[in-house]
Amino acid sequence: MSLQKTLFGKLLLLTLAMVILLGSLVSVVLYHSGLDSAQAVIRNKNLAAAHHIRGYVQPLRSVVQYLAAEDFVREAMDTDYRDESRLLELFRVLQDANPTIHFIFAAYEDGRLVINDYVPPPGFDPRVRPWYEAGVRAGPALSGGIPYREIKSDEWLVSFSQVLLDEDGGLRGVVAIDALVDAVMEVIGARDPSFTTARNLVLDHEGRILFHAQDGLIGTRFAGWDSLAPMVGEGSGQRFLEVDQRTWMVQFIHEEPLNWTVVTMVEKREVLLPIMWRILQSVAVVLCIALLLSAFMARNLSAHIVGPLRLLEQRVRDVVDGKALGQTRKSVPLAELKNEIGTISQAIEAVTEHALYQKNQELQRNNALLERLSQTDSMTGLMNRRKMNEQLEQEYSRVCRYQGTFVLMLFDIDHFKQINDTHGHHVGDLVLQELAALVRGMVRATDSVARWGGEEFLILFPETDQAAAMVIAEKIRAAIAAHRFPVPRPVTVSIGICQHRPDTSLQELLIAADKLLYQAKSGGRNRICVGDSE
Known part of the structure; x- marks a missing residue:
């Protein structure tokens, strides 16, 4: 069979593209339909709130307008008018007729x-109270409702007031009605199971909050008023606004007679999340369809193209891993396939088998060499500091676990700088090399010797106490002093020896050994200083 069967893969991609396109179209439809549905719910909630508030406010306004038109209400200011009982009785009848009324009162210029x-x-x-001042400012029309706190009870009230004018239009007083804000909070604060973040509020013409489920916000300015105010003239509408650093879908209705704006808000995130969830479900269905189509196509193509290609890939991997001819797995004779895969397999067998195997062997040898170089000091052939640190960590962990001991011996070539300055660095290098060879021949096979840095060397004596290490150190010191190095003067070393103690860290041992080394140098060099083993 021909590799032209791979065209089925192109067909599969086309199928997936069509399914994705269909899913995208469905997603767009779901988004707009879901958004329209959410907007309708919010709009209806706003209309319902506005209707309830209108029904609550209108009777109050009618009572105030009725009282302001009554002559005997205005005449109560006259000094010869002493009988207030008729006025108070009227107030009581009106209060009994409308249980939402908290107080009815009239205040006069005296x-x-x-x-x-x-x-x-x-x-x-009363003349300095907000409801009185609002009535005077609005006169002769009815004032809009204003929120204020009652002096004695500290309750939030909403007040509607209208001026009392004499026949010449002079101010005689203000008649007003107070209603508890709680009376409309049941409507304003009603929870909608559709949206948990939904909230209703009522604003006056300056953006102050007249009604809100949180009484602490009553009387404050609405944070989104600057963005909402230009749209209020439209009568009603819906916008996305930024309020309190969050984005809200805001539906509003402007009540013209009251000059109030009824606002219903739902956080944008809550509106969009259900829509996005429905879109995600639709995309998941689309993906499932795509996966089913892919599985169906893959099943048919696998036996003819994918399977042989995988075997060919494994054949190449085996060769790259260094398996020579005859060592690789040949569950299917790829070279016998009568198509392009068989041809490729034959070419790879002929061209790469031996070359790749040899290259792999060379790579393994180079890696081994690099590993040795990374652990060895190139000058002396001893361990380098990195490798010695690994040895120290291992020995320290072993001793801490099994309660053993070990000794560190740190030594330094005396006056080595003078050797370099007088005879040159090439002679100094020869001194380092000969000293390293001499020391390496005098320690045990279990001991570790490293060039610690410059002319410093470190020896690790595992399972050795300080006395035994002292014997070896003295032999090394004497051997170095007696050895004839390629310089016309004796070469000596100063040595510091420190034994591990249970309460001492590895870093503290190294610091102690270093101090003992410099103590030996300060004491005249060519000597050994030993730490306290107790």
């Missing part, structure tokens, strides 16, 4: 307040 069941605190002046 500072007098007419109200049922309420005794103002000492010094109370």
